[in-house]
Amino acid sequence: MTCDEVNDLLGAFSLDALPGDEMRDVRDHLAGCQQHEGVQDLLAAGRSLAFEPEERDPPTSLKARIMREVHGETSVDAAQHARDDRGIFSWLRPPTFQPALIAVLSVAVIGLAVWVAVLQSSTDDAFVRTLAGDSPAAGKLVVVSNENLAVLSIEGLEPLASDRAYQAWTISDGVAESAGILSVENGKASVAFQLDPSVVDSVAITIEPAGGSSRPTSDPILAADL
């Protein structure tokens, strides 16, 4: 799609009034093009329309139904909800996750276009996995399938001796391939790498000799299955 074609569609785009393939074409174009000013404002104007309709009292039974559901779930460990990362808030959660991603992408060569691609991916072509393991650290992996791109972001990493390093791996059919050595700052680290989700089974972090290993030499401290 050319810039002109995209501009032509921005009104419909901001109202989600494009067929799916056109919607995606516009997103893809916007992700790689800096020529379109004010698109976020246009989208926000679209969202504002949600406030236009007249208020209306819902039946009291609705509140009762919702609260019954809510109280029924209160006993479930709240952490369970926090771990449910396929949802909207994994994308929206600014305090920890997004700045970390932005930090990665500003240092990674791939740059802003990839970050925009991540942000703009629909759930059709992007997903999030949480890394779990025997470590106080917490990690998230964003995979943008149609780009074969992954961004790994970790917090709470303990400082290592100067002769050790954290290393990320992709594991396909039991074979580990290095996805990079993490450069840790204030316990945080991020790395972006190519990842084909149809091939890779899981992603893991191990502690290796400084400089990294060609194969993991210790058990993962964190891992996530795709």
Next chain:
Amino acid sequence: MGIRKGDPDALEEFYDRTSKQAFGLAYRILGNSASAEDAVQEAYLMIWRQGSKLDPTRGRLKSLLMTIVHRRAIDTLRSERGQRAAGAPEDLDYLAGTSPDPAERVALTMDREDVRSALGSLPADQRSPVELAFFNGLTHVEISEKLGVPLGTVKSRLRLAMGKLRIALGNV
């Protein structure tokens, strides 16, 4: 504070504050109480289940609620028409944006009269395609068929209209 800690009272308070608008929106789109209730219920439960790290004191949560209700309602409409839903309910990253935005300001400070008057200030031939898109979930092609107006004209009217709305809402 509350919702992020899994406090049901906080959700209840949030519900009391926002449910009339949420239900009004769902009803406007779906036109019947049962479907509107379903959309609203799903939206609050989604906030409840996934909102553990959100700060409900900010306008964003309300803005997000309205975005979810809208998306659920439109998906329902489209699937009733036998169309594929535009996106999963959680496909909101793009819609919800990442920075303070006009929708958030709306939730914080604006009366819906401001949105109403911004929309009302559009000429009818621009307002009507916007409403068909936002409240009826029609695509530009469907709008063109429904109004008997060429597709190119629908595109440019939508573009013009949204540009005006952006300015009108940004200046409040």
